[in-house]
Amino acid sequence: MATTEVERRRGQLAALSIAAVVIIVGVPLWWRTTETYRAWLPVSQIKEFATLQLLLSVDVEVVFSRGTVSPEQQKKVPMTQTQDEEHRVDENTALKYRYEIRYRTATIMEEDALKQPTASDADLSLHALSENPCGSLVVYVIPESSSLLSEDVDVYIGQKRTAILRLGAQMRVGRTLEQLLAHLEPRIKKILHMMSFSHTDITAALSDRVRLAPGNRENIVDSMRAFKSSPGYEITFSLLNPDPKSHRLHWDIESAVETYVQPLLTKLAPIANFSIDSQTLYYAMLGVNPRFDISRSSYTLNAESLAHVINPVEARLGSNAASSNPVLNFLLYVPDALHSPLHILDRKKQAVHSNAFHSPRWGGIMVYNVNDVYGPEAVLPVDININMAKVMGVFLAQLRLLLGVQSSSPPPGFVVASCSSTGLADWELDRLMWSRSVENVATATTTITSLAQLLDQIGNIVINDNIAEQVSSAVTSLQLAVAELEAGNLGFALQYSKEAILASERAFFDPSLLHLLYFPDDQKFAIYIPLFLPMCVPILLSLIKIASDARQKRREKQAKKD
Amino acid sequence: MTLFTLLFLLSSCLLVYCINIEDNVGQFFSSGHTNNWAVLVCTSRFWFNYRHVANTLSVYRSVKRLGIPDSHIVLMLADDMACNHRNPKPATVFSHKNMELNVYGDDVEVDYRGYEVTVENFLRVLTGRLPPSTPRSKRLLSDDRSNILIYLTGHGGNGFLKFQDSEEISNVELADAFEQMWQKRRYNELLFIIDTCQGASMYERFYSPNLMALASSQVGEDSLSHQPDVGIGVHLMDRYTFYLLEFLEDIHPASKTCMNDLFKVCPKSQCVSTPGHRTDLFLRDPGSVLVTDFFGSVRKVEITMDSINLTSVVSHRKEEPAANGELQKEVYSYSDQLPVSEIIHQ
Numbered sequence: 001m002a003t004t005e006v007e008r009r010r011g012q013l014a015a016l017s018i019a020a021v022v023i024i025v026g027v028p029l030w031w032r033t034t035e036t037y038r039a040w041l042p043v044s045q046i047k048e049f050a051t052l053q054l055l056l057s058v059d060v061e062v063v064f065s066r067g068t069v070s071p072e073q074q075k076k077v078p079m080t081q082t083q084d085e086e087h088r089v090d091e092n093t094a095l096k097y098r099y100e101i102r103y104r105t106a107t108i109m110e111e112d113a114l115k116q117p118t119a120s121d122a123d124l125s126l127h128a129l130s131e132n133p134c135g136s137l138v139v140y141v142i143p144e145s146s147s148l149l150s151e152d153v154d155v156y157i158g159q160k161r162t163a164i165l166r167l168g169a170q171m172r173v174g175r176t177l178e179q180l181l182a183h184l185e186p187r188i189k190k191i192l193h194m195m196s197f198s199h200t201d202i203t204a205a206l207s208d209r210v211r212l213a214p215g216n217r218e219n220i221v222d223s224m225r226a227f228k229s230s231p232g233y234e235i236t237f238s239l240l241n242p243d244p245k246s247h248r249l250h251w252d253i254e255s256a257v258e259t260y261v262q263p264l265l266t267k268l269a270p271i272a273n274f275s276i277d278s279q280t281l282y283y284a285m286l287g288v289n290p291r292f293d294i295s296r297s298s299y300t301l302n303a304e305s306l307a308h309v310i311n312p313v314e315a316r317l318g319s320n321a322a323s324s325n326p327v328l329n330f331l332l333y334v335p336d337a338l339h340s341p342l343h344i345l346d347r348k349k350q351a352v353h354s355n356a357f358h359s360p361r362w363g364g365i366m367v368y369n370v371n372d373v374y375g376p377e378a379v380l381p382v383d384i385n386i387n388m389a390k391v392m393g394v395f396l397a398q399l400r401l402l403l404g405v406q407s408s409s410p411p412p413g414f415v416v417a418s419c420s421s422t423g424l425a426d427w428e429l430d431r432l433m434w435s436r437s438v439e440n441v442a443t444a445t446t447t448i449t450s451l452a453q454l455l456d457q458i459g460n461i462v463i464n465d466n467i468a469e470q471v472s473s474a475v476t477s478l479q480l481a482v483a484e485l486e487a488g489n490l491g492f493a494l495q496y497s498k499e500a501i502l503a504s505e506r507a508f509f510d511p512s513l514l515h516l517l518y519f520p521d522d523q524k525f526a527i528y529i530p531l532f533l534p535m536c537v538p539i540l541l542s543l544i545k546i547a548s549d550a551r552q553k554r555r556e557k558q559a560k561k562d
Numbered sequence: 563m564t565l566f567t568l569l570f571l572l573s574s575c576l577l578v579y580c581i582n583i584e585d586n587v588g589q590f591f592s593s594g595h596t597n598n599w600a601v602l603v604c605t606s607r608f609w610f611n612y613r614h615v616a617n618t619l620s621v622y623r624s625v626k627r628l629g630i631p632d633s634h635i636v637l638m639l640a641d642d643m644a645c646n647h648r649n650p651k652p653a654t655v656f657s658h659k660n661m662e663l664n665v666y667g668d669d670v671e672v673d674y675r676g677y678e679v680t681v682e683n684f685l686r687v688l689t690g691r692l693p694p695s696t697p698r699s700k701r702l703l704s705d706d707r708s709n710i711l712i713y714l715t716g717h718g719g720n721g722f723l724k725f726q727d728s729e730e731i732s733n734v735e736l737a738d739a740f741e742q743m744w745q746k747r748r749y750n751e752l753l754f755i756i757d758t759c760q761g762a763s764m765y766e767r768f769y770s771p772n773l774m775a776l777a778s779s780q781v782g783e784d785s786l787s788h789q790p791d792v793g794i795g796v797h798l799m800d801r802y803t804f805y806l807l808e809f810l811e812d813i814h815p816a817s818k819t820c821m822n823d824l825f826k827v828c829p830k831s832q833c834v835s836t837p838g839h840r841t842d843l844f845l846r847d848p849g850s851v852l853v854t855d856f857f858g859s860v861r862k863v864e865i866t867m868d869s870i871n872l873t874s875v876v877s878h879r880k881e882e883p884a885a886n887g888e889l890q891k892e893v894y895s896y897s898d899q900l901p902v903s904e905i906i907h908q
Binding site: 207208221224225228259260303306307308310311314315319320322323324326344346352353354356357358359360361362364366389390392393394396397398400401418419421423446447450454508509510511513514 | 594596597629630631632633682685686689690691692693697698701703705706707742745746747815816859860861862863864865866867868869870871872873874875
């Protein structure tokens with residue numbers, strides 16, 4: 001009897017100790033060894049970015065020249081006005097534009113500059129006087145009687161960040177300063193829309209975040225044509241020579257790139273890095289047969305067949321295997337001797353002056369006719385030097401379009417200065433920088449929020465330290481970018497937004513974030529049950545037996561007491 | 563009176579002609595995409611699964627013929643049938659008995675071959691989470707204006723597709739991968755075609771917008787193969803893809819056939835199984851979607867209206883004659899075909 005008692009006691013102790021070990025040691029050990037490593041992410045800050053409130057602030061300086069304000073008004077003029085414009089794009093995104101307008105009178109040197117005979121000369125001398133930081137704007141107001149601008153022109157937009165505005169006729173006699181400012185306000189707004197940004201530009205830049213219903217055709221075309229913001233682009237210039245037997249082509253592409261293209265790309269350096277290649281392809285034909293047009297006595301390609309030209313050529317173009325940057329291809333096609341000259345016709349069957357066409361987000365093709373360089377008695381093959389200035393003029397125009405420099409025609413009464421030697425005016429660069437900053441901020445916020453959502457949803461994904469680091473740095477850069485946009489420092493805002501987008505993309509596309517560890521819960525049970533159930537069942541049963549025995553004993557004790 | 567009716571007819575004809583031209587112009591920009599990509603995957607290996615490789619290669623051939631270049635096609639073949647030891651006609655993969663059509667051709671670029679075709683690599687290609695050393699040809703570099711065609715074929719079941727006889731991809735994983743693509747705007751519109759048994763189960767779980775899906779059979783049905791060839795000894799193609807190939811052979815880059823015709827390919831009488839499709843997640847009406855929007859690559863084109871007047875003179879680099887008075891000859895060299903050092907040190 002004693003031995004069974006001891007045996008039973010031993011059995012109970014054994015069961016209890018096994019249960020204790022399993023629960024106290026085993027379960028925490030199993031938990032720690034099977035949990036996935038998830039580094040800490042700034043989730044609360046990421047959640048803040050789900051609702052984006054952007055404030056874009058522009059510094060505008062309005063300079064009154066002599067004759068626009070009366071002497072007693074001149075004393076009141078040095079003043080500052082702040083105008084705010086609010087737009088709500090959708091329930092998560094709100095935009096606010098702040099225009100800080102500073103009014104002042106012109107200095108003597110500026111007055112001298114404005115006395116020049118033509119507007120472009122005035123513009124040049126005004127540039128020599130001061131350098132405006134990027135993102136800001138200066139508007140010079142000249143009296144209605146001034147002869148600087150011609151009759152029908154109200155505004156002249158210069159090559160850097162200046163504009164010359166002429167007062168309207170109704171502002172000639174006896175008006176107050178308030179009337180003058182009220183008269184100027186809509187005109188200045190129009191200038192701002194053209195030289196800085198307009199609401200449509202900014203909402204187009206937010207397209208990653210906000211899927212808007214397509215507006216008119218112009219907006220769709222513009223948004224489809226320009227490349228999306230990317231840290232780098234590859235530009236490839238290709239010379240297509242389908243007839244080497246007749247034409248021996250020489251193009252001095254290296255010098256042409258250095259003289260014409262490189263200045264533009266250096267100016268665009270804050271926006272992206274560019275790498276340039278060039279190649280020559282022999283026996284590369286166009287995919288379509290041009291038709292001979294007797295009225296023009298030349299071969300013609302009409303607009304409908306242009307779409308099929310690109311595909312057969314693209315297979316031979318090649319690209320740099322080491323980078324994943326978007327590629328812009330610029331092709332120069334010299335038609336073979338049998339099909340020269342070759343002209344491109346637009347939809348109205350008119351010959352296109354530039355003889356070139358471009359495809360959105362791909363590049364451009366120019367047809368260069370050489371039939372007038374040699375006569376029919378020339379000895380083949382003929383050496384031909386290609387006029388790189390003409391070619392690069394067209395390619396640069398196409399490059400501007402493909403990079404998003406808007407080419408919309410200016411409103412009536414506006415005259416825009418012709419492009420400077422670099423091919424890009426400072427205010428066009430500013431426009432690009434505004435839309436790129438906003439686009440980068442929008443893309444980075446969506447990337448970060450969707451990454452946080454993904455990591456939250458799938459509890460099994462391992463979050464390594466480097467991902468957490470990238471996410472934190474993306475969040476900090478985003479906060480800085482938004483702050484700089486509010487302060488009006490466009491250059492810094494663009495830089496921070498680029499850093500934000502690089503960090504967020506690196507975090508999102510990290511190869512370790514594959515959600516292949518998708519184990520639905522029933523599969524988890526299917527794995528654990530055969531392992532743990534055979535071990536746990538005896539323990540559980542013995543615990544139950546111990547408990548019921550203890551209850552039995554207590555009942556007996558109760559009965560004995562009674 | 564007759565003159566009046568004649569004039570009326572003439573003017574109405576002209577009006578219709580004008581509307582047609584405007585329609586063409588409008589249609590150019592109605593699809594909203596600027597480039598096309600294709601991801602074609604054959605998931606089964608071994609010689610008796612010849613038909614799956616033939617399926618994939620026939621879609622590859624159509625897609626190339628209609629204009630998508632190799633740089634925009636990611637072709638994944640789990641096994642090599644053309645150079646298989648058991649192939650009595652090496653370097654060929656036929657789609658029809660009597661060996662009428664060699665879909666292997668002489669210009670095939672396979673990006674993922676053999677054991678590289680795994681669920682992990684497939685999902686990595688779709689979501690873009692590839693290691694930095696992956697070359698360009700193995701990446702899906704699509705953007706928010708790309709239309710992507712995804713074609714999967716192999717052995718499948720209710721809710722899964724078998725890869726390489728050893729692993730599976732489930733419909734939930736596929737739907738999540740597409741959602742990841744949508745979050746990063748890696749596609750504008752996506753057409754998903756699957757030719758396996760119970761193929762319709764694979765598109766049941768999609769929830770991202772702008773997806774259109776086609777499958778060769780419904781849940782509970784098997785997709786059957788078309789016809790065996792006694793010379794080669796295996797079944798050459800699956801029924802659905804065979805009739806799909808027949809349909810695509812009639813399409814050329816400028817054709818205006820729309821997706822509703824694609825849905826009618828291979829009715830039950832020919833296919834024995836019932837092909838299915840899913841368009842509820844697609845924003846546009848399938849009747850207005852061209853087949854070439856996904857299978858071909860019709861570029862949008864704009865005429866360049868202006869050009870910049872460049873006046874600065876090109877500065878030519880002066881070359882000094884060599885010390886011994888002879889002209890310096892410029893030495894050319896081939897550029898690195900595969901910039902290995904750049905790729906490795908990324």
